[in-house]
Amino acid sequence: MKKCLDWSNYHDQGMGDAYADIPKHGGNFAKAISVCINSGVCQESNNRGVMCPSYRISNDPRLSPGGRVTLFKTLLNQDGHAFVDNPELAESLADCVSCKGCKRECESNIDIAAIKVEYLAQRRQAGYRSLRSWLFAEFPYLLYRFPILKASIALRNNNKWLAKLGGQLLKINPDIDLPQPAKNPYRDDISQQQRNLMSSELADDPRCVVLLIDSFTAQFNPEVVDDAIKVLTAADYHVLTIHPKSLGSKVIIDSGRSLFSQGFIERTRQQANDLMSILKPHLLCNRRIIGLEPSALLMLRDEYLMLNLGEEATGLANNALLFEEFIAREKVAGRFKADFIAINTNQNVLIHGHCHQKAVGAMKSMRKVLRLIPDLPFTFIEASCCGMAGSYGFEAEHAKKSRLMAEQDLLPALAADPNAMVICTGFSCRHQISVLGHRQVIHLATLLARQLK
Numbered sequence: 001m002k003k004c005l006d007w008s009n010y011h012d013q014g015m016g017d018a019y020a021d022i023p024k025h026g027g028n029f030a031k032a033i034s035v036c037i038n039s040g041v042c043q044e045s046n047n048r049g050v051m052c053p054s055y056r057i058s059n060d061p062r063l064s065p066g067g068r069v070t071l072f073k074t075l076l077n078q079d080g081h082a083f084v085d086n087p088e089l090a091e092s093l094a095d096c097v098s099c100k101g102c103k104r105e106c107e108s109n110i111d112i113a114a115i116k117v118e119y120l121a122q123r124r125q126a127g128y129r130s131l132r133s134w135l136f137a138e139f140p141y142l143l144y145r146f147p148i149l150k151a152s153i154a155l156r157n158n159n160k161w162l163a164k165l166g167g168q169l170l171k172i173n174p175d176i177d178l179p180q181p182a183k184n185p186y187r188d189d190i191s192q193q194q195r196n197l198m199s200s201e202l203a204d205d206p207r208c209v210v211l212l213i214d215s216f217t218a219q220f221n222p223e224v225v226d227d228a229i230k231v232l233t234a235a236d237y238h239v240l241t242i243h244p245k246s247l248g249s250k251v252i253i254d255s256g257r258s259l260f261s262q263g264f265i266e267r268t269r270q271q272a273n274d275l276m277s278i279l280k281p282h283l284l285c286n287r288r289i290i291g292l293e294p295s296a297l298l299m300l301r302d303e304y305l306m307l308n309l310g311e312e313a314t315g316l317a318n319n320a321l322l323f324e325e326f327i328a329r330e331k332v333a334g335r336f337k338a339d340f341i342a343i344n345t346n347q348n349v350l351i352h353g354h355c356h357q358k359a360v361g362a363m364k365s366m367r368k369v370l371r372l373i374p375d376l377p378f379t380f381i382e383a384s385c386c387g388m389a390g391s392y393g394f395e396a397e398h399a400k401k402s403r404l405m406a407e408q409d410l411l412p413a414l415a416a417d418p419n420a421m422v423i424c425t426g427f428s429c430r431h432q433i434s435v436l437g438h439r440q441v442i443h444l445a446t447l448l449a450r451q452l453k
């Protein structure tokens with residue numbers, strides 16, 4: 001079997017090289033599966049944290065990380081390709097929301113989200129194609145190429161017959177609104193030439209940072225970019241931005257997250273190479289690369305290392321930070337210079353963490369940053385995945401399970417504090433909270449910008 005991802009660097013962080021029952025076929029991919037020692041921890045009913053949303057709502061062992069491993073092992077012991085056509089595995093993996101809860105919380109750190117991407121890529125190669133999957137994968141790029149899609153989304157959201165038609169033709173959940181792009185996406189007026197000049201003038205300036213604006217934030221929440229720039233500038237950083245149109249209209253700069261999640265590996269690699277070429281001069285100056293959307297930024301730290309992108313990918317991974325991680329680190333180092341004022345109401349603040357944020361332990365940084373606002377009363381919502389998970393919540397066959405995931409802890413926590421301000425940095429989670437929880441949600445950058453002294 002020729003693998004689509006590079007599994008050669010895969011190593012189990014939890015158990016050294018103690019692999020259990022490595023299947024006969026699959027090489028390093030099979031090894032990555034075999035870090036599961038069948039402990040059953042992922043099937044315990046009192047698990048906190050994130051692992052495993054599909055098991056939590058079903059109590060079905062086949063929908064847990066360990067259950068998925070068992071299926072994989074059986075099939076990889078038959079031959080290198082049996083897993084591609086197996087309906088039971090297809091059903092089980094369809095309900096994996098790629099939250100990476102297992103990568104953090106399983107005692108062997110099994111990474112089912114990455115294993116699922118290899119599986120999807122192998123399926124595509126074997127001829128399993130779907131228009132819906134292609135649309136979800138290419139959505140951010142299509143939105144830039146065909147701005148008329150914005151009007152189509154508004155039309156579909158306001159017309160139940162069109163929503164039903166989309167449900168029948170594309171199996172998109174007709175009962176949920178699609179996110180509506182902003183009237184004007186983020187764009188800056190600085191030409192690439194000016195940017196290069198600024199960048200070289202600031203070459204030795206340690207306070208020069210790069211704000212990497214992902215396509216979802218740029219298209220749907222451009223105000224968050226302005227807020228982040230406001231906060232970083234107030235803290236005395238020189239902010240250079242890289243955004244989807246940084247290289248003009250022909251190339252759209254983006255992490256490639258939507259492509260990767262659907263198993264489009266070659267297209268992801270192409271996006272990653274484009275992004276890395278524009279980031280290269282900044283990495284040579286050792287600049288921090290800051291992102292606002294967890295799943296987009298954390299791609300650079302995690303999945304890029306499985307794409308055969310060369311040494312530079314390691315340099316990028318070392319310099320990529322979430323907005324809250326950057327501020328928390330800078331504050332601890334005594335370099336973050338902005339001050340904040342208290343909120344003039346006693347409104348509580350509820351924070352919902354994106355699963356990938358939790359998977360890298362970034363909630364600690366969120367806590368540190370929220371403490372910069374004097375006397376801020378805040379509570380972290382103890383919940384697993386919100387159930388939206390990229391495209392999962394939009395897929396008609398997953399509508400019920402997506403809602404069940406939200407209903408487990410997230411929606412009750414929101415209902416218990418109806419007047420609280422809700423903060424979340426994940427694009428998908430914000431949408432889920434707004435459509436199922438009927439609450440307005442803001443990004444951390446917006447809260448900080450509002451409270452700047």
Ligand code: SF4
Pocket residue numbers: 035036037038039040041042043065066069102106107108109110
């Ligand atoms: S996936 Fe991890 S937690 Fe689940 S059975 Fe295997 S080793 Fe245990």
Ligand code: SF4
Pocket residue numbers: 050051052053054055064065068095096097098099100101102103112113
């Ligand atoms: S990535 Fe999330 S949903 Fe998928 S197996 Fe792991 S914990 Fe379960």
